[in-house]
Amino acid sequence: xxxILIDMDEVIAEVYPKFLDIYEKEFGRRPEQAEFWxxxxxxxxxxxxxxxxxxxxxxxxxxxVIQGSQEVIRxxxxxxxxxxxxxAMEFRYSLQEKYDWLEMHFPFIPFRNVIFCGxxxxxxxxxxxxxxxxxxxxxxxxxxxxxxxxxxxxTDFIRMNNWEEVRNFFRERQGD
Amino acid sequence: xxxILIDMDEVIAEVYPKFLDIYEKEFGRRPEQAEFWxxxxxxxxxxxxxxxxxxxxxxxxxxxVIQGSQEVIRxxxxxxxxxxxxxAMEFRYSLQEKYDWLEMHFPFIPFRNVIFCGxxxxxxxxxxxxxxxxxxxxxxxxxxxxxxxxxxxxTDFIRMNNWEEVRNFFRERQGD
Numbered sequence: 242x243x244x245i246l247i248d249m250d251e252v253i254a255e256v257y258p259k260f261l262d263i264y265e266k267e268f269g270r271r272p273e274q275a276e277f278w279x280x281x282x283x284x285x286x287x288x289x290x291x292x293x294x295x296x297x298x299x300x301x302x303x304x305x306v307i308q309g310s311q312e313v314i315r316x317x318x319x320x321x322x323x324x325x326x327x328x329a330m331e332f333r334y335s336l337q338e339k340y341d342w343l344e345m346h347f348p349f350i351p352f353r354n355v356i357f358c359g360x361x362x363x364x365x366x367x368x369x370x371x372x373x374x375x376x377x378x379x380x381x382x383x384x385x386x387x388x389x390x391x392x393x394x395x396t397d398f399i400r401m402n403n404w405e406e407v408r409n410f411f412r413e414r415q416g417d
Numbered sequence: 418x419x420x421i422l423i424d425m426d427e428v429i430a431e432v433y434p435k436f437l438d439i440y441e442k443e444f445g446r447r448p449e450q451a452e453f454w455x456x457x458x459x460x461x462x463x464x465x466x467x468x469x470x471x472x473x474x475x476x477x478x479x480x481x482v483i484q485g486s487q488e489v490i491r492x493x494x495x496x497x498x499x500x501x502x503x504x505a506m507e508f509r510y511s512l513q514e515k516y517d518w519l520e521m522h523f524p525f526i527p528f529r530n531v532i533f534c535g536x537x538x539x540x541x542x543x544x545x546x547x548x549x550x551x552x553x554x555x556x557x558x559x560x561x562x563x564x565x566x567x568x569x570x571x572t573d574f575i576r577m578n579n580w581e582e583v584r585n586f587f588r589e590r591q592g593d
Contacts, residue, residue: 244539324539330528336512352506353536359529363420363500365541365557381541 242322243416244366246356246380249327249339251372251389253310253347254301257282263294274390281391295331301338306346309404315349316408320416324366325350328376330359370401385410418498419592420542422532422556425503425515427548427565429486429523430477433458439470450566457567471507477514482522485580491525492584496592500542501526504552506535546577561586 250256260282265271267290277285283292294300317323325343329335336357343355356364361376369380370387374395377384385407386398401407426432436458441447443466453461459468470476493499501519505511512533519531532540537552545556546563550571553560561583562574577583 246539326539330516330531333513333516336516336533337509340506340509340512351535355506356532356534356539357512358532358534359527363422363502363532363541365539 242320243368244322244324244382245317245368245370245411246324246326246361246364246366246382247314248369248371248373248376248387249325249329249343250301250304251307252370252387253307253314253325254304254342255307256304257390259300259304260291260294263291264288267291277390279391279394284391295335296333298334299338301332301335301342304342307404309408311347313404313408314347317411318349321368321411322354323350324354324356324364326356326358326361326364328359328361329357370407374398418496419544420498420500420558421493421544421546421587422500422502422537422540422542422558423490424545424547424549424552424563425501425505425519426477426480427483428546428563429483429490429501430480430518431483432480433566435476435480436467436470439467440464443467453566455567455569460567471511472509474510475514477508477511477518480518483580485584487523489580489584490523493587494525497544497587498530499526500530500532500540502532502534502537502540504535504537505533546583550574 261271264282283289314323327339329339343350362379367382368385369377369382370385371377372387372389372392374392374397377386377398384398386392386395386400388400388402437447440458459465490499503515505515519526538555543558544561545553545558546561547553548563548565548568550568550573553562553574560574562568562571562576564576564578
């Protein structure tokens, strides 16, 4: 059975609504999408301190699930070995929070198929769905870029704009 | 740079002193090494409930460091990319505890080089040092079995009885 590695933040867990709330709290207004298109919200001029929130307890605990991810992953598991993986090591509290989040929203994924890592270079699989080009670049299988604001201008990879596109991509392959 | 994947429990973290204490508390005596040679202590007849302690908060927090592991890993890092990995997903509290343990005892290992997973099949590297034959069997690089009571009768792998032997093994290779 071929193995698909699936990232968490901005692939199955929605991070942006929370970042927008934080931005609004810090700067008194909600930014336009055009302002952070092609970058992370904390890479906007003057917004660097927003990144600090990733280290706060609770940041990862209550993120919404990205639309369609649960149904499509459940389908994929019929034909593929699905591993969820996340670069969680930088953020001390994220480990427990991500673990509990998966148990709540993806209880059908066995704990054996979860990986928290610092860097994805040491992972092995046939497909990787990720929003970060740097993770896809070191992957030896087929890389699939899941669209997020920060990767809007990335052109090196097959792009998945949503989970419906992921479903269609793998339906054509039928386990291959 | 070639990559060495190094396991935690029974490779750099000493688990048995704690298991022996638990056994003594539960059964009123300390078992002889011969009684659990070739198996896990909780696989001794009647001792199954000892495995439950792995789920307790604090179990992994204060394990002693296995002799020589710090010095030898520091040396290996000059010639190799070292990743610490642990099958932590089964035990909810172990994630945070193992994270803090590494930070305390192996502060020279960057967070990027740490992986907590459920199953090691999806890891990639050139060498794997592990006490479990099942992890080594699915590994595509060179497997090295680190001696522990439960693997005493395993004969399928190159065996490392201690960290001095690991040092010598890699000294001969000099990065290769």
